[in-house]
Amino acid sequence: MHQLLESVFGQAFSNPILDTRHDSAQLTFPAGGMPSSANSKSAGGTPAPLKLAMTTDSYVVRPLFFPGGDIGSLAIHGTVNDLAMSGARPLYLSCAFIIEEGLPMETLWRVACAMRDAARKCGVQIVTGDTKVVDKGKGDGLFLTTGIGVIEHSQTILPQNVQPGDAVLVSGDLGRHGMAIMAVREGLQFESAIESDSAPVVKPVMDLLQAEIEIHCLRDLTRGGLASALNEIAEAAGVGMTVDEKLIPVGEQVHAACEMLGLDPLHVANEGRFVAFVAAKDAERALAILRRHPVSSNAAFVGRVGEKSVPLVTIKSAIGATRILDMPSGEQLPRIC
């Protein structure tokens, strides 16, 4: 149903910006007919249009509060992270809320404060919004956030720009957000609770750009995890790629929880992790920059892009065997982000 929906709207609305299918749309101003008085000049004297990124996402996570976060801060982090995946600096958010009649005001206030604090931490302002109240039983707490950020770099950060030889970096250990939610829902007990990785990744991305790391693509590892991201990018770029399982950071507890539930940590959603495709020459330097930031202190090189070929993602397992890393089939975990 979800794929069908995407195809209906994708087909009906098809245009060059939408068709890039990136985490955020890249917009250029002035666009179509702005008066010349608003034209801008670059330092060199040639016109330099303003580039913005725009993204929209909806959040329906249950429970509303979970170890390491809540639906409000998650919505902020998810949106600023989507913008960061274009290398955009997030500036403004709009938030829409669809709330079920009878939701306790105390709960709402807690969520609103968490959003406010997350927005402040991310340096973004919530500038407009909308609220709708729906009958009990209809849509019990849905958060929609749209963000705008400014693109101040001149790189092309798009799935289509991934190139043979690129280094594949992940920004930290995988699977914590999904397993934190799952553990609460399934009542799993560990020595210490698995905490969601929900966090903004804007700062490390801005630092990569500042250092002029040649970035070809960035993608946050939300729904579908690393496996989805790699397959989608391989498909868009028309390249194969290989990752090495033993290089991919996964925490012990997440590993244990995944085994218990028969899940693959590479399929599990994260909310503060991304994959970066960078030019091989810059891989070491990029890792050093990422590791300076707490949110990406466990960044790791995990694989490499192969030649232009069948867009297949292969994984070298811990024992040395090679297999195809598939897309997760179906919805592994509903209402997780």
Place this chain on the structure above:
Amino acid sequence: MHQLLESVFGQAFSNPILDTRHDSAQLTFPAGGMPSSANSKSAGGTPAPLKLAMTTDSYVVRPLFFPGGDIGSLAIHGTVNDLAMSGARPLYLSCAFIIEEGLPMETLWRVACAMRDAARKCGVQIVTGDTKVVDKGKGDGLFLTTGIGVIEHSQTILPQNVQPGDAVLVSGDLGRHGMAIMAVREGLQFESAIESDSAPVVKPVMDLLQAEIEIHCLRDLTRGGLASALNEIAEAAGVGMTVDEKLIPVGEQVHAACEMLGLDPLHVANEGRFVAFVAAKDAERALAILRRHPVSSNAAFVGRVGEKSVPLVTIKSAIGATRILDMPSGEQLPRIC
């Protein structure tokens, strides 16, 4: 509940842009720390930052298709109209869909095509989006649209800018959208169906700006109709105002339907109508410009802003009596836009 919600989020997120409580947020770029290479210069040589407007709204109208429109084109019109209320030229939209499992694909395709056609007509591109599928019975067709437009004028169009002596203009006959929906739902029969006024009002607004009409405030007359808009603006500007009932255009069928159902046409929602507060000196010229466009061919002068005083809206009735025009209390009509 709805007012409580607004107050929770309004208080938690308070910032100068959000606090204007206008139909769309007005954003200025470069904002906070953009590199100087992206600075722009106006014709006169002084820096002219790019100004954008941003707005978000959700649409839950039932039925999905109604005389004169459907939920898809309504979402587009509603969003471009909100942008036009800042005098912004709409450029880009993001659309999010929350669809109930099992909605026929044919229905979705019809709505998607209506959205595409409406977007084309309005000169906007749908550049990003999101789809979520929810269980049957949860949120049966919710459309969220966020729009960005560019502000190319230098006027201050805000409720707070309404001034004593301003002329109050409405752009056409009132109440058609609300009564079209109501008639379908209640099975009311008229000689010919009441058609929704759902339409973009961007062109007449752009023309007013082009002609340098001194506009102090614009507001579209959606939920709560003219009565809500006037009361909200009176409150924000700290002024009284008086309108004349016999000058306010209301169609015969709408009038009849309202009488039958005990509704006040000034409380009923419109989706292609707005109120303009313009300097008295420009009122005649503004009306002439509005009347050139089919969507605002029935534009009318309906009243005048009084002195800075108690923010009371009074209405002179057809028989000459004067009464207070109240805000509609409660939700007159659920799921109408």
